[in-house]
Amino acid sequence: MSGSFYLSTVGKVLKWARSKSLWYISTGTGCCADEVLGAMGCRYDLERFGCLAQVDPRQADLLIVCGVVSYKVAPYLKELYDEMLAPKYVLAVGSCANCGGPFSQESNYSVVAGADQVIPVDVFVPGCPPRPEAIMNGLIALQEKISGQESNRFENK
Amino acid sequence: MISAENSWIVAWGEAFGLPEGVPHWIYSAAALIFIFCFVIVPCGGLMSYFERKLSADLQARVGPNRAGPAGILQPIADLLKLLQKEARSEWNWKESLWLSVHTMALFSTLAVLPLGSMALLVNTEMSVFLPFWSALVLALGTMLLGLSQNSVPGWFGGIRVAAQTLAGSFPALISLLCTGVRSGSFRWSALAESQGFSPWDWTVVANPFQLVAFCVFVVSGLVLLAIAPLDGGLSMSDIHGGVSSHLYGMRLSLFRFGRFYGFFFWSVITVVLFLGAWDLPSQLVIPLRMGGAGRLLAFIELAWLLIKTFALMLLIIWIAKVNSRSRVDQITDFAWKVLSPFSLAALVGASLCAGWRAF
Amino acid sequence: MTAFPYLLRWGDLRKEVTEGYPDPISSKTADDLPTRSRGLLFNEIDRCTGCKACEEVCPCHCIRVEEQPGPDPSKSWVTVFDVDFSRCIFCGLCVEVCQPGSLVHTRQYEGAAYDVSDLVASFGRGPVTDEQRTKWALRRKLGESDGALK
Numbered sequence: 204m205s206g207s208f209y210l211s212t213v214g215k216v217l218k219w220a221r222s223k224s225l226w227y228i229s230t231g232t233g234c235c236a237d238e239v240l241g242a243m244g245c246r247y248d249l250e251r252f253g254c255l256a257q258v259d260p261r262q263a264d265l266l267i268v269c270g271v272v273s274y275k276v277a278p279y280l281k282e283l284y285d286e287m288l289a290p291k292y293v294l295a296v297g298s299c300a301n302c303g304g305p306f307s308q309e310s311n312y313s314v315v316a317g318a319d320q321v322i323p324v325d326v327f328v329p330g331c332p333p334r335p336e337a338i339m340n341g342l343i344a345l346q347e348k349i350s351g352q353e354s355n356r357f358e359n360k
Numbered sequence: 361m362i363s364a365e366n367s368w369i370v371a372w373g374e375a376f377g378l379p380e381g382v383p384h385w386i387y388s389a390a391a392l393i394f395i396f397c398f399v400i401v402p403c404g405g406l407m408s409y410f411e412r413k414l415s416a417d418l419q420a421r422v423g424p425n426r427a428g429p430a431g432i433l434q435p436i437a438d439l440l441k442l443l444q445k446e447a448r449s450e451w452n453w454k455e456s457l458w459l460s461v462h463t464m465a466l467f468s469t470l471a472v473l474p475l476g477s478m479a480l481l482v483n484t485e486m487s488v489f490l491p492f493w494s495a496l497v498l499a500l501g502t503m504l505l506g507l508s509q510n511s512v513p514g515w516f517g518g519i520r521v522a523a524q525t526l527a528g529s530f531p532a533l534i535s536l537l538c539t540g541v542r543s544g545s546f547r548w549s550a551l552a553e554s555q556g557f558s559p560w561d562w563t564v565v566a567n568p569f570q571l572v573a574f575c576v577f578v579v580s581g582l583v584l585l586a587i588a589p590l591d592g593g594l595s596m597s598d599i600h601g602g603v604s605s606h607l608y609g610m611r612l613s614l615f616r617f618g619r620f621y622g623f624f625f626w627s628v629i630t631v632v633l634f635l636g637a638w639d640l641p642s643q644l645v646i647p648l649r650m651g652g653a654g655r656l657l658a659f660i661e662l663a664w665l666l667i668k669t670f671a672l673m674l675l676i677i678w679i680a681k682v683n684s685r686s687r688v689d690q691i692t693d694f695a696w697k698v699l700s701p702f703s704l705a706a707l708v709g710a711s712l713c714a715g716w717r718a719f
Numbered sequence: 720m721t722a723f724p725y726l727l728r729w730g731d732l733r734k735e736v737t738e739g740y741p742d743p744i745s746s747k748t749a750d751d752l753p754t755r756s757r758g759l760l761f762n763e764i765d766r767c768t769g770c771k772a773c774e775e776v777c778p779c780h781c782i783r784v785e786e787q788p789g790p791d792p793s794k795s796w797v798t799v800f801d802v803d804f805s806r807c808i809f810c811g812l813c814v815e816v817c818q819p820g821s822l823v824h825t826r827q828y829e830g831a832a833y834d835v836s837d838l839v840a841s842f843g844r845g846p847v848t849d850e851q852r853t854k855w856a857l858r859r860k861l862g863e864s865d866g867a868l869k
Contacts, residue, residue, distance in 0.1 A: 220440030223427040248421040248737040250412065253434055258596050261448070261608040264441065288608055289446040298779070301805035302835055305779040317805075319835065329759075329830045329838050331808035336747070339740045341831035348833060422737045 215350075221264070221290060222349035223253045225342070228263035228287075230280065233270020235297035235332040242335035252342055260286035265345070268318040269332075271299035271306055275313070277321045284322040292349070294341055295324045298331045305331070391481065392470055399475065403666065404620045405435035407673060414674060415681045438613075445609030454508030455611070461501035462618050469494035469625050474548040476638045476661035478654060488536060488546040491629055492529075495584055498622050499525035502586070505615070506593070506603030517602025520593030520688045521586050527695035528583030531576050534703035538573035538710040539563050539633040552637035562636040569709030574634040576703045578676070581630065583695045585622040588680035592688035594619070627669045627676075635672070638665040749826040757809045757824040760802050762842040766821035769795040773813035773822055781806035782813060787847050790855040799843040805835050 227249075229239050242249050243256060257263040260283050272280055284293065295318045298304025302317040318324055325348060328341035347353055409424075409432060416423025424431035472482045472490040482490060499521060506518020540546045542563055543554035555562050564574045582590045594602040601607075604615050631637065638661035648657040686694075738746035749758065769786030781803040789796030814822055832838045 217440060217444060219427075220437040221444060223434070223437040224441040245419050245421040246736050246738060247740060248416070248423075250416060251422050251425050251431075251737070251739070253424050253427055253431075253437060259601050259605055259608075261606060262601075262612055264445075288448055290444065298806055298808055301838065302803075304806055305808050307779060307806060309780055317835065325833065327805060327832050327835055327838060329804040329807065329832075330828065331810075334828050336740050337828045337830065340829040343741060344831040344833070353833065420736050422735055422739070425739075 218350045222346040225253065225265040225292070225345070226255045226257045226263050227265035227267050227294075228257050228260050228283070229267040229269060230283065231270065232268075232272065232276060233297065233299055233332075235269035235300070235330075238330075238332045238335055238338060239267055239269050239296065242338045247335040247339060249339070249342070252339070252346070254342070260284075261288055263287055264291055266291065266293045266322070267296055268293060268300040268322075268324070269296040271304070272315045272318050272321060273313050274315055277315050280318065281321050290349075292326075292345055293318065293322055293324045294326050294328065294338075294345060295319065296328045296330075296338055296341065297333060298329065300324075301327045301329060388471075388481065392467060395473070395475065395479075396467075396470060399662070399666075400470065400621065400624070401617075403624060403670075404617055405439075407620060407624070407670070408435045408438075408616075410670070410674060411677050414677055418678070418681050442609050442613040447609065452508075454504070458501050458505035458508055459611075459614065461497060461504055462614070465494045465497035465501055466618065466621055468497070469621070473625055473628060474552075474632050474637070475628075476658050476665060477549065477552060478658040479662065480548050483548050485546055487548055488540065488551070488629075488633070491625055492533065492536060495532075495581075495622065495626065496525065496529060498618065499585060501618070502594075502603055505607075509603065509606050511606055513600040513602055513605040517593040517599055517605070520599070521603060523688065523692050524583050524586050524590070524593060524695075527692040528580045528585075528699075530580075531695060531699035531703040532580040532584055534700070534707050535573040535577040535580065536633070538570060538703075538706050541707070541710045541714050542566055542570065544714075548632060548637075551632060552639055555636045555639055557636065557639045557641045559636065561639070562634065564634040567710065567713045569706045569713060570634070572702055573706040573710060574630070576699050576706060577634065578630055578672075580695060580699050580703070581626040582676070583691055583699070585626060587619075587623050587626075587676070589683050589685050590691050592685065592691060595685055598685060623673060623676075624669070627672045628665065631665060631668045631672060635668055638662070640664060749828065752826045752828075756826055757811050757814075758826045758828045759804060759824070759830055759840070760807065760813070761823055761825045762800055762802070763821040763823070764797060764800060764842050764844055766819045767797050767800065767842075768819050768821075769797040769800075770818060772816040772818065776812045776816045778810060778812065779806050779808055781808075785843070789847075790851075790858065796847055797843055798846050800841070801843065802840045803838065804830055804840060805832075805838040 229236060231239075241247060254265070260266070264287070266284055266287060268280065284291070295301050299306060299314070300318045302319075303311070303314050306314040308314075308316050315321060319327075326341045326345045328337055330337050333341075412434065413423040413431070424434040427433040427437045469491050472487055472494070474480055474483075474487075480487075503518045503522045503525070506514045506516075506521060509515070509518075539551060543551045545551070551563075559565065563570050565571065579590075581587070586593050588595070592598055592602075594604060599605075604612065607615050640657075640661060644660075645657065648654070648660075740746045752758070769784060771784045771786075774782045774784045783799060783801045783803075784797065785799040786795040786797045809824070811824060814824055830838065
């Protein structure tokens with residue numbers, strides 16, 4: 204009884220709280236950071252979703268990897284991710300963070316093929332760079348993933 | 361102890377079903393917990409929501425609007441999320457120290473917080489100074505927290521907070537004296553009785569010196585408790601969070617609450633000292649008190665006090681949002697060289713005014 | 720003082736400029752974007768000839784085309800046409816070189832996925848089955864015999 208109550212109601216409330224309060228830290232390693240800044244700004248206003256920019260990884264729940272991950276920066280990205288406290292989520296924004304993009308393995312010796320080679324990524328946002336709406340779409344997808352209502356949002360197949 | 365003046369607690373206890381003959385300290389503790397849970401904590405949540413909405417408004421944004429209607433549940437979501445964060449390290453003695461100092465300051469101020477003519481736990485000749493000392497203890501806790509961080513931002517933040525507290529406490533204390541000079545007593549009830557409902561009866565407009573004292577008191581409170589825009593020791597962009605740089609989860613929410621609480625009680629005290637306290641028009645008070653509706657009166661007084669407090673806090677937040685953050689050396693410089701002389705001048709002037717009126 | 724006009728709503732200083740994104744009324748939708756905006760790619764596979772010009776020109780190797788001989792000797796059967804949107808930089812070169820004009824940019828830009836492999840869009844028709852092969856062979860033969868009769 205109490206277990207099912209926890210899973211049904213309390214768990215739902217806790218999941219809701221986690222999904223509605225994603226404080227994020229953003230790695231501005233590429234030009235997608237500009238689009239994240241645009242999403243933070245007043246026209247797209249990421250704070251509507253309860254997101255706040257943080258400077259300390261320990262106070263953040265969401266790591267937005269926007270930009271290319273080179274082999275030189277990969278250990279620091281891992282360190283940043285390890286500094287964050289569970290439950291923690293990662294949003295890979297743009298082609299470089301998804302899989303290396305234009306700097307992929309065939310054409311470049313110094314770039315990691317995507318942030319998911321280094322840290323586990325929850326949501327991938329395609330685009331080069333993606334529009335702020337696309338980033339917010341990724342954020343909503345992440346919120347749905349947290350609250351357990353995943354749906355495949357990619358409909359161009 | 362329950363004295364004749366605060367026997368109001370007993371009536372409240374009976375109303376909430378506490379049996380007769382319960383020791384007085386239980387009444388006091390119950391009152392503290394009640395005020396904490398049903399006045400202070402909701403005010404904290406509401407204020408953080410208002411702050412985010414106001415800053416969004418000033419930037420032509422919308423602000424949080426997803427959690428609950430118009431985002432009103434955002435503070436609850438934040439709190440629940442912070443409670444769920446993983447605990448990375450064990451508590452160490454330094455953290456226990458700052459937390460105990462923080463808690464001590466919080467509850468000691470709570471006990472002396474004036475929340476209406478019927479809700480004065482401590483109402484003595486010295487009661488105005490008790491929250492002032494608690495503010496110092498709160499600042500001490502913040503400083504200890506910074507020093508317990510074992511990191512550069514924490515150390516710098518702690519030292520900055522200490523410097524600001526030292527600089528701000530002198531003008532704050534002197535301008536505090538000005539109101540006592542006018543009312544003739546440092547009793548909360550006397551301070552409230554010397555003012556009235558109408559803004560023309562408030563201490564702040566009694567004479568120009570009181571206006572100066574009011575300004576000095578507000579600004580030195582911001583300096584003393586390192587409230588934005590004078591939060592050089594704690595700001596995110598300036599010093600990487602300063603004393604709060606490595607806090608997380610529950611500790612972060614406790615810290616944020618402590619920050620809110622310092623701001624809140626300083627505003628409450630400012631309202632009680634300068635902005636007409638909880639005074640309502642006598643046409644309203646006398647029938648209610650005669651008619652035995654004292655409890656309703658207490659609620660109305662509390663609501664009126666909190667409305668004025670929130671207006672003052674939102675004004676300060678507004679000022680903080682549209683102005684740049686001051687550098688810490690400029691803040692201390694300003695507090696020592698400008699606020700202190702002005703507060704002394706205000707004290708002299710207010711004393712002369714009081715003397716003029718007395719003769 | 721700088722915020723005074725904003726607080727008192729003088730002029731249009733206090734209009735909220737925020738677009739509430741998932742809400743299609745207050746925010747821009749894909750249809751509101753400029754005509755030449757380059758969104759996710761779409762291939763109308765019936766018109767695709769499988770010439771692989773797009774695959775060759777793609778700077779980040781995100782298009783993979785495989786084809787087999789089709790029913791018509793002039794047009795091949797495109798078995799695989801995969802666009803890996805996780806790699807695509809939306810440069811539009813492939814659309815420029817597409818001779819039959821089957822490959823186009825849509826204006827859709829939303830494509831968040833929970834896995835990288837979900838970001839691969841497949842437009843191919845799949846491998847040719849034996850049944851299709853015999854059918855096409857028969858049809859070709861019939862066509863030839865028709866021509867002989869004429």
